[in-house]
Amino acid sequence: MKILEANAGPLTNFEVIKFLKSRGASKDPSRVLADVSPSEYKVYDYLVETAACNQSQENINEFLEKSKKYDLAKAELLNIINIRPSTPVELYSMIEQCDDRLGDTVEELVEVVVEVLPSPPTETANEEGTSEANQETVTKENIEEQKIDEGDEKMAK
Amino acid sequence: MFYLSRIEHTLRVPPDILRLPLAEAIKVELEKLFLDKVVSNLGLCISVYDIRSIEGGFIFPSEGAATYTVVFTVIMFRPFVGEIIGAKLKESDANGLRLSLGFFDDIYVPVNLLPQPSRPEPDPRKRGRVTWIWDYNGEDFIIDWQDEIRFQVRSVNYPPVPIEQLNESKPFAPMVITGSLDFDGSGPISWWTDAEQVE
Numbered sequence: 001m002k003i004l005e006a007n008a009g010p011l012t013n014f015e016v017i018k019f020l021k022s023r024g025a026s027k028d029p030s031r032v033l034a035d036v037s038p039s040e041y042k043v044y045d046y047l048v049e050t051a052a053c054n055q056s057q058e059n060i061n062e063f064l065e066k067s068k069k070y071d072l073a074k075a076e077l078l079n080i081i082n083i084r085p086s087t088p089v090e091l092y093s094m095i096e097q098c099d100d101r102l103g104d105t106v107e108e109l110v111e112v113v114v115e116v117l118p119s120p121p122t123e124t125a126n127e128e129g130t131s132e133a134n135q136e137t138v139t140k141e142n143i144e145e146q147k148i149d150e151g152d153e154k155m156a157k
Numbered sequence: 158m159f160y161l162s163r164i165e166h167t168l169r170v171p172p173d174i175l176r177l178p179l180a181e182a183i184k185v186e187l188e189k190l191f192l193d194k195v196v197s198n199l200g201l202c203i204s205v206y207d208i209r210s211i212e213g214g215f216i217f218p219s220e221g222a223a224t225y226t227v228v229f230t231v232i233m234f235r236p237f238v239g240e241i242i243g244a245k246l247k248e249s250d251a252n253g254l255r256l257s258l259g260f261f262d263d264i265y266v267p268v269n270l271l272p273q274p275s276r277p278e279p280d281p282r283k284r285g286r287v288t289w290i291w292d293y294n295g296e297d298f299i300i301d302w303q304d305e306i307r308f309q310v311r312s313v314n315y316p317p318v319p320i321e322q323l324n325e326s327k328p329f330a331p332m333v334i335t336g337s338l339d340f341d342g343s344g345p346i347s348w349w350t351d352a353e354q355v356e
Contacts, residue, residue, distance in 0.1 A: 005163040007201055016159045016232060017292060019204065039193035042260035043203050043234075049305075075237060082158060083241055083307070085342075086328060087347050093309060093342040094241050 010074070013052035013082045014060060019043045051084035051120045063116045070102060070109055085110065085115045158240060161206060162199055166190075167213070167226045167282040175223070178207055183227055191231060195261075197315045200235030200319045201261060234261060236308035236310045236334060243305040244336075244344070250286055251277060252258035256306060256336060265310060270337035272298075272344060291344065300338075308336035 024034030027045045047053065060081055068146070069079060076095050085091040088106045091113075092098045098106065167257045168190065176181045184205055191202040216223050236242060241272050244256035244264060253271065256264040261282040268275075277287035291298040300306065319329060 001196075002165040003162065003196075003199060004228065006160075007164045010159040011232060013158065019206070019232070023204075035203040037188060037192055039260060040204055043289060046259040053181050075240070079158075079241055083243065086347060089342045090307075091342075093340050096239075132231070 007114060010078055012060065012078055013047055014055045014057075017044065017047040017052050020047070048083065049120075051117065052090055053084065054118045055081070056118075063112065066116060067109065070105065079118065080113060084113060084120065086114050092106050124155070125140055158202065158234065158242065160200065160235050160238050161230050162180065162196075162233045163209070163228065163230050163279065164196075165228045166224065167224060169220075169222045169224050173213075179211060183208060183211060183225060187229060196233070197331070200233035200313075201332060203232040203234050206230040212353070236313060238310055238312060240310045241307055241343075242310065242336075243307050246300065246302050246306055248286070249280075249289060249300065254289065254300065254306075254338075256308060261332075261334075263332060264308070264334045264336050264339055266336045269318050270311065270335070271300075271340050272338050298344070298348050300345060304347050306338070306345050308338055308344050309343060311335045311337045327356050 020036065020040060020043065023036050023040075025031065025041065026034070026046065027037045031041065063081065064077065067080075072080075072095065078092055079094045083090070083094065085094065087122070088110050091106060095102065102109065158196040166187070167241035168183070170182055170186050174185055176182075177185065187205050187208075192207065194204065207230050209230065212226045214223045214225055242258070244258050246254060246264060247257040251268075252288060253268045254266040255262070256266065258264070266335050271289055272291040272293070275289050275291050277289055280282055280288055289300045291300070314333045314335070315331075316333060318331070322329060342349055
């Protein structure tokens, strides 16, 4: 075995999940028929729980366009797209020397993230009731998400 | 977190799968060889992305199979140092935490990289297990199984394959990630959503 190119380009979580979906990976029981190996399904099952599950190419392009003025490194952008930080405290840790570089624009960037990248389904139904504190934090945003989820389910039916 | 890597490999394609078109037959063999395996310094192989070129097809003397040289691209799981990843708690003992991504389980958070100051409390249900509690200004924050835990990658190591393994040692892991939870925004995500509300 010879490694020709160790790094032929990074992929976002979204691109990996898109690739697996294109191979036939899905959540429904017919998945056993798809040409996807068990180890790939483990990756898929992890990724559908992350923010990548309902992103689209347009979302990501739009985000990259809008975040240009903040002058972020590629790795930082990748991390933001994968995690989708919705609060400044989450964003701080992803950006090196955040205070010096972004200063007061952190909040602005968080707003861009929240606005452009779709929010993941609220911690999914299986975590419901596990933490009372979580339930109390159901904000307007979360309610909107639930509506979207319901819409998706209807579509699926 | 994921990268594409280009690899050249010479492999033997057994004749029974040559009923498939050649590219597919080679893909089957490559998946058998690489999928879910760690390549040292390259990461964990997730998927064969594409096949760039196929050369050869030579049958060596006294061998019943064709040998091809293939250039292909694979999707690798290889987190970079400083990356933030969400994981689930797998084990929690006196040495720290062990986190899991579902497809990758060898993520360790040693005690010195836990939020400071943290203290362990023995788990009454399981012997040898402890629950780590972060003591923030007198308030207790518990690291438990419910939430997704965000950690930062401190280092990725590929330990050499041991020649001899002691019976009591833990199974050999070809790729070990050391994570840290000692910064703001890390740990179970519920810690921080609550914090925002307080503000």
